[in-house]
Amino acid sequence: AQSVTQPDIHITVSEGASLELRCNYSYGATPYLFWYVQSPGQGLQLLLKYFSGDTLVQGIKGFEAEFKRSQSSFNLRKPSVHWSDAAEYFCAVGPLNDYKLSFGAGTTVTVRA
Amino acid sequence: DSGVTQTPKHLITATGQRVTLRCSPRSGDLSVYWYQQSLDQGLQFLIQYYNGEERAKGNILERFSAQQFPDLHSELNLSSLELGDSALYFCASSGTDYNSPLHFGNGTRLTVT
Numbered sequence: 001a002q003s004v005t006q007p008d009i010h011i012t013v014s015e016g017a018s019l020e021l022r023c024n025y026s027y028g029a030t031p032y033l034f035w036y037v038q039s040p041g042q043g044l045q046l047l048l049k050y051f052s053g054d055t056l057v058q059g060i061k062g063f064e065a066e067f068k069r070s071q072s073s074f075n076l077r078k079p080s081v082h083w084s085d086a087a088e089y090f091c092a093v094g095p096l097n098d099y100k101l102s103f104g105a106g107t108t109v110t111v112r113a
Numbered sequence: 114d115s116g117v118t119q120t121p122k123h124l125i126t127a128t129g130q131r132v133t134l135r136c137s138p139r140s141g142d143l144s145v146y147w148y149q150q151s152l153d154q155g156l157q158f159l160i161q162y163y164n165g166e167e168r169a170k171g172n173i174l175e176r177f178s179a180q181q182f183p184d185l186h187s188e189l190n191l192s193s194l195e196l197g198d199s200a201l202y203f204c205a206s207s208g209t210d211y212n213s214p215l216h217f218g219n220g221t222r223l224t225v226t
Contacts, residue, residue, distance in 0.1 A: 034214060043115060043203060043217035044156075090156065100169050101215065103156040 002027045004093050006104035013081050014112050021076040021107050023065075023091030033074040034092040034101070035065055044090060050074065061085070086111040116140065117218035119204050125224045131192040134221045138185055138206030144168070145187040146207070146215060147179055151200040162187055194225045 005024045013019050025031055032051055036044040048059025055067040065076045074091060088108045094101040116139035126132055138145050147159040149172075158171035162181035173179075176194075181187040191198060201222050205215040 036217075041219070043117070043119075043219040044205075044215075045115065046214050046216070049214050100158055100161065100171060102158075105155045 004104035012110040025093045115216040119218035134189040136204030142206035146205040148203040
């Protein structure tokens with residue numbers, strides 16, 4: 001069965017500092033991996049996705065993620081955090097050609113001035 | 114703006130009642146998905162429709178049902194409501210390309226009192 005683990009429930013980071021959110025997945029085949037962000041009162045917005053090819057994926061809002069098959073990880077990074085990045089971040093994994101995505105429990109990011 | 118529209122934004126109702134949540138997918142998207150987000154369960158996939166037909170089923174209770182109409186909008190019907198059904202219900206849509214990710218609406222917050 002597929003599953004996603006986001007080990008960090010809550011992360012606090014200073015504005016301008018770097019951010020890394022961890023995501024580990026369990027999946028029996030080639031995974032399709034996603035990161036979504038949910039701002040308060042909003043729906044989930046797709047930050048980036050990985051299907052194949054280059055294991056370093058660039059997304060919107062200055063985010064990137066790196067797929068590491070050997071570690072079953074897909075960690076999200078941002079070099080310099082802005083106050084507007086305060087939100088909840090979800091990692092998700094889905095099978096090929098089927099969008100029954102499994103989401104992680106989410107990581108809440110707080111940005112302090 | 115994801116292009117996915119959900120109404121209403123908020124819904125407050127009593128136990129035992131029935132409600133209908135509505136979703137209009139992005140223009141051209143044939144697939145509609147419903148998710149439930151609660152504090153204890155996280156983001157759970159409920160059901161997927163593709164061009165009017167049920168495509169996949171997740172953790173959807175028998176008291177819940179959904180349908181997708183010829184104009185591709187979808188409705189999620191929740192009946193015999195219980196306190197535990199209080200949650201944020203998201204609709205998402207995707208295109209026909211298998212690389213097409215999910216685009217989420219802003220959700221309907223259901224409060225059962």
